[in-house]
Amino acid sequence: MSRIAYVNGAYVPHRQACVHIEDRGYQFADGIYEVWAVQNGKLIDREGHFTRMDRSLSELQITKPMSHASLMPVLHEIVRKNRVKDGLVYLQITRGVSPRDHPFPKNVRPSIVITAKSLNAQKAEQFAGKGVAVATMRDERWARCDIKSVSLLPNILAKQAAKEKGAYEAWMVDQTGMVTEGSSSNAWIITKDGVLVTRNLSTEILGGITRERVLMLAAERQLTVKERAFSVAEAKEAREAFMTSSINLVTPIIRIDEKAVADGKPGPMACALRKDYLQSAAT
Amino acid sequence: MSRIAYVNGAYVPHRQACVHIEDRGYQFADGIYEVWAVQNGKLIDREGHFTRMDRSLSELQITKPMSHASLMPVLHEIVRKNRVKDGLVYLQITRGVSPRDHPFPKNVRPSIVITAKSLNAQKAEQFAGKGVAVATMRDERWARCDIKSVSLLPNILAKQAAKEKGAYEAWMVDQTGMVTEGSSSNAWIITKDGVLVTRNLSTEILGGITRERVLMLAAERQLTVKERAFSVAEAKEAREAFMTSSINLVTPIIRIDEKAVADGKPGPMACALRKDYLQSAAT
Numbered sequence: 297m298s299r300i301a302y303v304n305g306a307y308v309p310h311r312q313a314c315v316h317i318e319d320r321g322y323q324f325a326d327g328i329y330e331v332w333a334v335q336n337g338k339l340i341d342r343e344g345h346f347t348r349m350d351r352s353l354s355e356l357q358i359t360k361p362m363s364h365a366s367l368m369p370v371l372h373e374i375v376r377k378n379r380v381k382d383g384l385v386y387l388q389i390t391r392g393v394s395p396r397d398h399p400f401p402k403n404v405r406p407s408i409v410i411t412a413k414s415l416n417a418q419k420a421e422q423f424a425g426k427g428v429a430v431a432t433m434r435d436e437r438w439a440r441c442d443i444k445s446v447s448l449l450p451n452i453l454a455k456q457a458a459k460e461k462g463a464y465e466a467w468m469v470d471q472t473g474m475v476t477e478g479s480s481s482n483a484w485i486i487t488k489d490g491v492l493v494t495r496n497l498s499t500e501i502l503g504g505i506t507r508e509r510v511l512m513l514a515a516e517r518q519l520t521v522k523e524r525a526f527s528v529a530e531a532k533e534a535r536e537a538f539m540t541s542s543i544n545l546v547t548p549i550i551r552i553d554e555k556a557v558a559d560g561k562p563g564p565m566a567c568a569l570r571k572d573y574l575q576s577a578a579t
Numbered sequence: 580m581s582r583i584a585y586v587n588g589a590y591v592p593h594r595q596a597c598v599h600i601e602d603r604g605y606q607f608a609d610g611i612y613e614v615w616a617v618q619n620g621k622l623i624d625r626e627g628h629f630t631r632m633d634r635s636l637s638e639l640q641i642t643k644p645m646s647h648a649s650l651m652p653v654l655h656e657i658v659r660k661n662r663v664k665d666g667l668v669y670l671q672i673t674r675g676v677s678p679r680d681h682p683f684p685k686n687v688r689p690s691i692v693i694t695a696k697s698l699n700a701q702k703a704e705q706f707a708g709k710g711v712a713v714a715t716m717r718d719e720r721w722a723r724c725d726i727k728s729v730s731l732l733p734n735i736l737a738k739q740a741a742k743e744k745g746a747y748e749a750w751m752v753d754q755t756g757m758v759t760e761g762s763s764s765n766a767w768i769i770t771k772d773g774v775l776v777t778r779n780l781s782t783e784i785l786g787g788i789t790r791e792r793v794l795m796l797a798a799e800r801q802l803t804v805k806e807r808a809f810s811v812a813e814a815k816e817a818r819e820a821f822m823t824s825s826i827n828l829v830t831p832i833i834r835i836d837e838k839a840v841a842d843g844k845p846g847p848m849a850c851a852l853r854k855d856y857l858q859s860a861a862t
Contacts, residue, residue: 301600314597315605317584317692322598323671324731325608356736386679388606395696396669398731398738398763409600413678438733439719448607448681449730450721453639455681480681 300377302370302410307377310411319407320391324398325447327390327407328352331542333577334375334383334412340542340577342371344505349387352444358391361406374412382417384543385410388446420545424570427550427562428464430483430539432528433457435468435476435500442499454479465539467528467552474525476500481541482507485526485534486565496523506540506573513572519565528552536563546570583660585653585693590660593694602690603674607681608730610673610690611635614825616860617658617666617695623825623860625654627788632670635727641674644689657695665700667826668693671729703828707853710833710845711747713766713822715811716740718751718759718783725782737762748822750811750835757808759783764824765790768809768817769848779806789823789856796855802848811835819846829853 299310320326330349333340346364353360362370371385388409394401437450454466458479466479476495477483482504484494492514497503514521531537537549537557546569548562557563582593603609613632616623629647636643645653654668671692677684720733737749741762749762759778760766765787767777775797780786797804814820820832820840829852831845840846 303600310600313600315600317586317596317598317671317694319605320735322602322605322673323612323729324735325729326732326735329606356732357739388600390605398735399742400735400739411600434722436722438721439717440733445732446606446608447730447732449609449639449728450723452603452607452609452681452683456640456683459682 299411299413300374302374302408304407304409307373313409313411315407315409316393318396319393320401321388321407321446323396325445325449326356326358327388327446328356328358328444329386329388329446330444331387332371332385333542333545334380334385335417335574335577337375337381339371339375339385341505341509342368344508345542348444348503348505349389353389355440355443356391356445357400358389359406361389361408370410374410378412378414380412380414383412383414385412390446424545424547425562425567427548428539429462429551430465430467430478430537430549431458431461431463432467432469432475432553435470437468440499441476441501442497442503444502451479463551465549467531469528470500473527473529475528475531477502478539478541481539481544484510484538484540485531486536486563487530487534490520490535492519492521492565493526494523495525504540506542506545509573509576510540510546510569513569513576517568517572532557534558536566538563538566538569546573582694582696583657585657585691587690587692590656596692596694598690598692599676601679602676603684604671604690604729606679608728608732609639610671610729611639611641611727612669612671612729613727614670615654615668616825616828617663617668618700618857618860620658620664622654622658622668624788624792625651627791631727631786631788632672636672638723638726639674639728640683641672642689644672644691653693657693661695661697663695663697666695666697668695673729707828707830708845710831711822712745712834713748713750713761713820713832714741714744714746715750715752715758715836718753720751723782724759724784725780725786727785734762746834748832750814752811753783756810756812758811758814760785761822761824764822764827766814767793767821767823768814769819769846770813770817773803773818775802775804775848776809777806778808787823789825789828792856792859793823793829793852796852796859800851800855815840817841819849821846821849821852829856
């Protein structure tokens with residue numbers, strides 16, 4: 297089966313899907329994106345991603361190319377056309393095509409690209425079941441990490457550096473030694489005292505949609521939760537650690553740099569929250 | 580006349596020139612660029628831009644898609660095909676097309692795009708002759724501004740903010756109150772004592788090719804030059820201020836925020852250095 301992409305109003309074969317070389321997304325990283333997890337053909341947290349999408353567009357003063365009501369059938373159609381049962385939907389909106397010049401162009405139509413792809417749900421569970429390692433490194437990103445922009449060069453460099461260190465994810469560390477977040481995920485620990493900690497929202501981290509859902513699930517479990525910064529040292533002494541993202545859902549972290557987290561096995565609460573997530577998303 | 584672009588080995592009509600939606604330049608800002616000024620059909624500082632291009636590619640571990648020897652005829656051909664006498668050549672290289680995933684893909688062929696466009700040299704002289712205003716603002720960029728990457732979202736936001744304040748360029752200010760550089764130019768002042776000052780090279784600024792040439796011209800004029808940081812306050816009390824870039828060459832700055840620089844007219848040394856630049860580039 298050949299994949300289908302949605303590009304500026306048309307469904308096109310993925311292989312031929314292209315954008316103009318003067319799309320500001322290509323020349324300036326002048327755009328935003330969202331990724332929805334798809335489970336059993338259903339988009340998870342559809343509204344939450346819409347809300348964040350609107351916020352990112354608004355922060356960059358990019359005109360919304362379509363209403364949620366118009367976008368919805370496209371998202372569902374791209375899932376259907378690509379026969380995605382479990383996987384993800386990727387949406388990217390850029391300021392549009394305009395002769396290269398830094399200031400915002402006038403009367404430009406934003407570009408929109410939507411793709412979908414299948415992921416093997418069983419393999420994902422096996423992967424998460426083993427837990428992953430993270431490598432800590434300096435957070436080199438810009439000052440507005442709360443905007444989900446495609447200006448992701450620092451993120452991919454961090455992810456690559458982590459990979460080269462044998463880790464799956466990078467945990468980025470600010471100038472005061474505190475973890476901000478992962479290169480494409482939010483960072484969590486359960487302290488020695490059993491407190492669930494994740495960094496408070498600010499311009500320094502992305503407000504994860506999965507993060508929001510996990511906070512809700514933690515409340516349902518009546519866990520003690522603190523939204524605050526934590527240091528690398530505190531994380532290394534934690535009872536558990538895990539990451540959240542639309543793609544990795546809740547994934548246990550078993551090693552931070554060279555230090556095993558607790559006994560080096562996926563933490564029971566991280567595993568429980570992943571189960572909660574899958575269950576709550578399915579309903 | 581319709582414009583022609585060079586895209587991955589082919590000369591194509593500019594209007595139809597496109598790249599794949601999964602080009603990492605589009606999804607991750609995973610690429611670099613260079614801009615050459617063209618004067619009288621000649622590329623200015625051809626070698627300097629090549630050297631910087633190589634450095635940017637190397638820092639990002641992107642494979643060089645073509646040797647300088649192979650690139651050279653393409654640059655000249657794109658100038659010829661677009662009949663550019665005075666203007667610029669834009670070159671962009673990205674890591675290439677690969678299914679979206681943060682770490683570097685293996686065995687991917689880098690993408691290369693080259694365009695050229697004419698600029699009105701007479702108008703450019705008139706523009707520079709009047710001088711421009713700059714607006715200062717917080718430098719929100721990432722920690723590796725020495726790489727000429729397309730991860731330019733902070734830069735365009737700064738340029739737009741400057742425009743909305745009635746200025747032509749943004750001067751970005753670090754956490755210690757010192758000017759780093761413009762959103763697409765290097766920043767210079769001539770102090771009350773007649774010392775030419777521009778920020779020293781580091782990961783915080785781009786090593787401008789025009790900056791290099793102007794340093795050379797200043798040496799020829801036996802000016803006292805200091806490569807060091809300067810504050811907004813020092814700049815506002817300066818005898819002269821100007822900016823340099825491949826597009827704006829040497830352009831006098833007559834206002835910084837609400838403060839006129841000296842008598843609010845283009846500084847004589849900035850004007851002299853611009854003349855020097857045009858002359859030296861022509862030879």
